[in-house]
Amino acid sequence: MGEMFTDIAMNNMEEGVSPGHPSEMNNGVQLTFKNIVYKVTNKRYKKQHSLTYKMFNHKKMKSIVPESEKELTILHGVSGVIERGELVALMGPSGSGKSTLLDILAKRKSSGHITGQLLVNGKEIGEAYKNYCSYVTQEDILLPTATVEETLRFYADLRLSDASDEYKQERIRAVLEDIGLAKKASSKIGGMLPGGIQLRGLSGGEKRRVSIGCGLVTNPSLIFLDEPTSGLDSVNALVVMKTLMNLCTKGVTVICSIHQPRPEIWRLFNKVMVVVKGRMIYSGSDILSYFDSLGFPTPPHVNPADFCLDAAVEIGESSRYIEICERWQQHWETEVNTAALPPVEDQQPRRIPSWAYQYQILLKRAFRDFLRNPGNFVARTITGVIVGLLFGACFGGLGETQVDIQKIIGVIFFLISGLNLTPYAVISLFLSGRALFNQERAAKIYHPIPYFLSMLTVENIVVVIIAILMAGITYAISHLRWSVGRFFFSMLVFYFVHLFSDLCIILLTNLTGTSDHTFAIGAGLSVVYQLFAGFFVPVQQLPKSFAFLHYLNPLFYAFASLMVNEFEDRPLVCPPEPQPCQYPNGNDVIKAFGLDNWTRADAFGVTVMWTVVFFILSYLALTFLHKEKR
Ligand SMILES: Nc1ncnc2c1ncn2[C@@H]1O[C@H](COP(=O)(O)OP(=O)(O)OP(=O)(O)O)[C@@H](O)[C@H]1O
Numbered sequence: 001m002g003e004m005f006t007d008i009a010m011n012n013m014e015e016g017v018s019p020g021h022p023s024e025m026n027n028g029v030q031l032t033f034k035n036i037v038y039k040v041t042n043k044r045y046k047k048q049h050s051l052t053y054k055m056f057n058h059k060k061m062k063s064i065v066p067e068s069e070k071e072l073t074i075l076h077g078v079s080g081v082i083e084r085g086e087l088v089a090l091m092g093p094s095g096s097g098k099s100t101l102l103d104i105l106a107k108r109k110s111s112g113h114i115t116g117q118l119l120v121n122g123k124e125i126g127e128a129y130k131n132y133c134s135y136v137t138q139e140d141i142l143l144p145t146a147t148v149e150e151t152l153r154f155y156a157d158l159r160l161s162d163a164s165d166e167y168k169q170e171r172i173r174a175v176l177e178d179i180g181l182a183k184k185a186s187s188k189i190g191g192m193l194p195g196g197i198q199l200r201g202l203s204g205g206e207k208r209r210v211s212i213g214c215g216l217v218t219n220p221s222l223i224f225l226d227e228p229t230s231g232l233d234s235v236n237a238l239v240v241m242k243t244l245m246n247l248c249t250k251g252v253t254v255i256c257s258i259h260q261p262r263p264e265i266w267r268l269f270n271k272v273m274v275v276v277k278g279r280m281i282y283s284g285s286d287i288l289s290y291f292d293s294l295g296f297p298t299p300p301h302v303n304p305a306d307f308c309l310d311a312a313v314e315i316g317e318s319s320r321y322i323e324i325c326e327r328w329q330q331h332w333e334t335e336v337n338t339a340a341l342p343p344v345e346d347q348q349p350r351r352i353p354s355w356a357y358q359y360q361i362l363l364k365r366a367f368r369d370f371l372r373n374p375g376n377f378v379a380r381t382i383t384g385v386i387v388g389l390l391f392g393a394c395f396g397g398l399g400e401t402q403v404d405i406q407k408i409i410g411v412i413f414f415l416i417s418g419l420n421l422t423p424y425a426v427i428s429l430f431l432s433g434r435a436l437f438n439q440e441r442a443a444k445i446y447h448p449i450p451y452f453l454s455m456l457t458v459e460n461i462v463v464v465i466i467a468i469l470m471a472g473i474t475y476a477i478s479h480l481r482w483s484v485g486r487f488f489f490s491m492l493v494f495y496f497v498h499l500f501s502d503l504c505i506i507l508l509t510n511l512t513g514t515s516d517h518t519f520a521i522g523a524g525l526s527v528v529y530q531l532f533a534g535f536f537v538p539v540q541q542l543p544k545s546f547a548f549l550h551y552l553n554p555l556f557y558a559f560a561s562l563m564v565n566e567f568e569d570r571p572l573v574c575p576p577e578p579q580p581c582q583y584p585n586g587n588d589v590i591k592a593f594g595l596d597n598w599t600r601a602d603a604f605g606v607t608v609m610w611t612v613v614f615f616i617l618s619y620l621a622l623t624f625l626h627k628e629k630r
Pocket of ligand 1 (some may be wrong): 040072074092093094096097098099100101111112123
């Protein structure tokens with residue numbers, strides 16, 4: 001394996017992959033991990049001791065999960081050392097604990113109980129450890145509308161917030177060369193846009209290299225990659241691995257979990273670590289001889305990686321498993337003596353930029369994305385204008401006669417219903433945004449609050465435009481109550497109706513995580529909201545058993561404030577006598593709908609409160625639900 005390393009490095013240079021800039025070269029570090037134990041709560045045990053279980057399954061309790069299995073041990077004292085500039089493959093059967101170990105080495109595990117030591121050049125360095133490493137996930141969740149350079153710039157702005165603009169530019173240029181994408185710096189990432197449009201962009205292998213590049217912006221010494229070649233064809237997989245190996249030649253240490261690499265990729269690795277059922281059974285550069293010594297000789301004409309994996313599975317299932325693990329442990333403790341490199345200088349953990357700065361960077365990206373994918377906004381705006389015009393055409397030039405009163409109430413109700421339904425168009429937008437957010441949040445590059453606010457700032461602009469266009473056009477053509485103050489008040493209410501409806505859909509999207517469920521629940525909710533808004537059945541006529549429902553209905557308060565705004569103290573025209581006059585004054589209309597206890601300000605105040613409630617709930621759902629699982 002070792003000799004191949006140099007050959008391929010030379011090949012890379014000949015093929016034009018940049019050897020990098022000496023000024024940017026990383027000194028590299030040695031990583032030692034000792035006796036890593038990872039335990040998690042056994043969910044079955046926890047469930048068994050829950051109150052409901054105790055109540056309903058009391059008799060079965062003892063026989064299921066014993067006290068000794070209160071915790072599950074995922075990693076049982078794993079140790080190893082990775083030298084500066086090594087390309088290391090972390091292998092093992094599925095479920096053996098590779099990803100868990102990788103997460104722990106990258107300090108990304110926030111759940112469970114971890115013990116053991118992580119040493120950089122033989123020294124424990126606490127939180128500053130994160131300055132040295134970066135982690136590349138298996139999926140390439142990138143913003144399709146951004147270019148390669150903008151994607152790297154986003155990471156540079158957030159990760160190197162203290163650095164000068166020139167330094168960031170220089171880093172981006174170096175990274176582009178490292179990942180072999182200097183010529184594609186201005187190409188869009190591409191992929192499926194929310195709503196289903198396919199944007200042409202980079203190939204799968206190039207996207208993987210951009211993901212790697214995002215991790216390289218900080219010039220890390222250690223790079224952890226979770227299955228960097230999964231999902232790639234063999235050519236792209238080799239290009240990605242050569243990119244990584246090229247980094248190793250500069251002293252960067254690369255550790256990746258990998259399943260069954262083809263022989264060309266296998267030969268690139270300097271070291272293989274094999275984990276079986278949470279225990280290390282081998283770590284070194286001559287695994288085939290070691291397995292031979294254990295009684296697993298390599299058959300001829302076989303992919304060595306396939307053979308190693310098969311042998312690892314066999315070892316895991318054999319009665320010699322514990323003996324083999326102990327043999328390796330003893331070998332590690334007694335025979336593996338690596339000299340630590342000179343200790344690294346003390347460093348402060350990287351400074352986290354302020355929320356205001358994060359908001360500014362996120363807002364810039366959100367705006368750019370909005371401008372480059374305007375389809376959703378255009379469709380919603382055109383729909384809003386057409387609906388406004390149609391409303392106007394149906395209810396044009398309303399006056400103050402008894403016949404017009406019903407029409408005015410109809411216009412008010414159907415406008416708030418229309419604005420309540422418009423946000424369904426943004427479900428895919430929120431869902432795709434959240435996938436990106438989850439990925440970036442796991443990398444801890446920003447806090448959820450600036451993200452949520454930047455996302456809502458852009459959405460809010462759309463909300464204002466649609467609400468004003470749709471309601472404004474209808475208001476003017478239908479000729480609702482003609483006074484500047486009342487016009488602006490009603491526009492404000494319509495805006496809030498659209499805003500809380502938007503937030504309600506964001507909440508449902510974040511609660512359910514799927515568009516189907518959001519549609520199903522949202523449609524039901526909208527019907528209930530509209531039914532109990534006070535238009536179809538005035539509040540006082542609702543059956544007592546569920547009359548309270550209108551209090552939980554934000555549309556009711558919007559409807560109430562608009563009705564009071566429209567009719568309070570408004571003289572109405574009665575038909576000539578002896579015909580009866582149902583509503584001689586607007587106050588009679590308000591009373592007939594059971595809204596005489598409300599002032600427009602009070603009802604509007606509750607509408608705003610509902611908006612705040614939806615705002616808080618949707619933020620909490622975004623932050624605490626459907627996180628990235630690891
Ligand atoms: N928080 C947790 N709670 C319960 N079990 C867990 C937890 N984390 C990991 N495990 C279990 O630990 C084992 C190792 O998981 P891990 O994902 O590290 O395996 P892996 O080797 O990466 O598998 P694969 O190759 O399939 O990705 C699995 O059986 C997994 O279910």
